[in-house]
Amino acid sequence: MLKLKNVSFSYDDENPVLENIHLRVQQGEHVSVIGESGCGKSTLLKIIYGLFDVEGGIYRNEEQLLGPAFNLVPGHDFMKYLAQDFDLMPPLSVADNVGKYLSNMFPVKKKKRVMELLEVVEMTELKDVKAKNLSGGQQQRVALARALAKKPEIILLDEPFSHIDQFRKNNLRRRLFAYLKKENISCIVATHDSTDALSFADNTIVLKNHKVYAEAPPEELYKNPPNAYVASLFGEVNQVLLKSIKPGEKGRKKIILYPEEISLKDKSAIKAQVKNSYFQGNVWLIEGRLDGQNIFFENDSALEKGMSIGLEISEELIKSRS
Numbered sequence: 001m002l003k004l005k006n007v008s009f010s011y012d013d014e015n016p017v018l019e020n021i022h023l024r025v026q027q028g029e030h031v032s033v034i035g036e037s038g039c040g041k042s043t044l045l046k047i048i049y050g051l052f053d054v055e056g057g058i059y060r061n062e063e064q065l066l067g068p069a070f071n072l073v074p075g076h077d078f079m080k081y082l083a084q085d086f087d088l089m090p091p092l093s094v095a096d097n098v099g100k101y102l103s104n105m106f107p108v109k110k111k112k113r114v115m116e117l118l119e120v121v122e123m124t125e126l127k128d129v130k131a132k133n134l135s136g137g138q139q140q141r142v143a144l145a146r147a148l149a150k151k152p153e154i155i156l157l158d159e160p161f162s163h164i165d166q167f168r169k170n171n172l173r174r175r176l177f178a179y180l181k182k183e184n185i186s187c188i189v190a191t192h193d194s195t196d197a198l199s200f201a202d203n204t205i206v207l208k209n210h211k212v213y214a215e216a217p218p219e220e221l222y223k224n225p226p227n228a229y230v231a232s233l234f235g236e237v238n239q240v241l242l243k244s245i246k247p248g249e250k251g252r253k254k255i256i257l258y259p260e261e262i263s264l265k266d267k268s269a270i271k272a273q274v275k276n277s278y279f280q281g282n283v284w285l286i287e288g289r290l291d292g293q294n295i296f297f298e299n300d301s302a303l304e305k306g307m308s309i310g311l312e313i314s315e316e317l318i319k320s321r322s
């Protein structure tokens with residue numbers, strides 16, 4: 001198990017980047033770290049890896065992990081950290097890059113391991129291509145395979161699919177995260193992509209203002225977002241005045257609603273006006289005006305600008321979010 005106890009860090013001793021962070025990661029657990037740009041996601045991975053000295057303690061089970069002040073070579077053998085730059089050897093082939101840190105004592109075993117990993121990242125066909133001739137996305141996949149080569153206990157991934165196209169990304173993350181689960185490798189993933197968190201993580205950490213702002217399994221966080229900041233990390237979000245959707249309600253209380261939780265209903269007391277329709281593939285995102293505020297909801301088709309519409313929101317949802 002990896003534990004962070006009351007960890008704080010600042011790059012310049014003045015402006016805190018992370019404050020009083022507590023975190024527990026069980027062996028084999030997948031944790032997503034999400035939050036707005038600059039909230040400290042990458043820094044959190046770097047301090048876990050041991051690149052900086054911190055206040056507080058980072059532990060592998062009961063053993064405290066020490067930072068660069070105590071380690072000649074920063075980092076820990078049982079952990080791999082995949083940064084946003086890939087640090088491949090340009091003149092070496094894909095296969096040689098992946099096998100770079102594997103022992104040459106058992107060449108057959110080494111080759112088998114390299115091929116297994118190239119399959120996980122779907123790079124088998126490019127195994128003999130030199131790293132310098134790869135695209136950014138291909139380099140990222142090779143770097144992923146190399147990080148896994150000497151099976152780590154825990155892998156820290158910083159935006160691991162940032163250079164990979166949507167088509168390949170979906171397949172790759174299914175394969176990679178299934179592989180990590182099968183091998184019982186813990187992973188902590190810093191990501192901007194809500195799918196990484198929603199579809200694969202066991203636990204989600206939300207960072208804001210230097211602190212852990214929320215922590216829960218992704219489904220729980222999505223269904224019961226504690227506030228609009230957390231909800232907005234999963235996509236478009238409405239903050240609707242309660243009195244606008246609940247007749248008789250007074251005051252300025254707002255509730256959080258995702259666009260997919262609001263639908264059209266002919267005879268509804270909730271009246272809005274259509275402003276715009278945006279095609280999203282499987283649905284249209286409709287922007288409307290309700291009681292002087294913008295509201296987003298989903299519909300099967302585009303709606304005419306200026307049209308008057310009725311909206312439906314389930315009573316149960318209103319109650320649970322109020």
Ligand SMILES: Nc1ncnc2c1ncn2[C@@H]1O[C@H](COP(=O)(O)OP(=O)(O)OP(=O)(O)O)[C@@H](O)[C@H]1O
Pocket residue numbers: 011017035036037038039040041042043044190
């Ligand atoms: N080497 C550094 N020296 C000084 N300040 C830094 C350094 N690296 C990051 N910071 C600052 O620390 C804060 C957190 O940065 P970090 O890169 O960890 O955020 P992030 O959440 O990963 O951002 P993004 O999502 O944009 O990658 C930012 O204010 C950033 O400017």
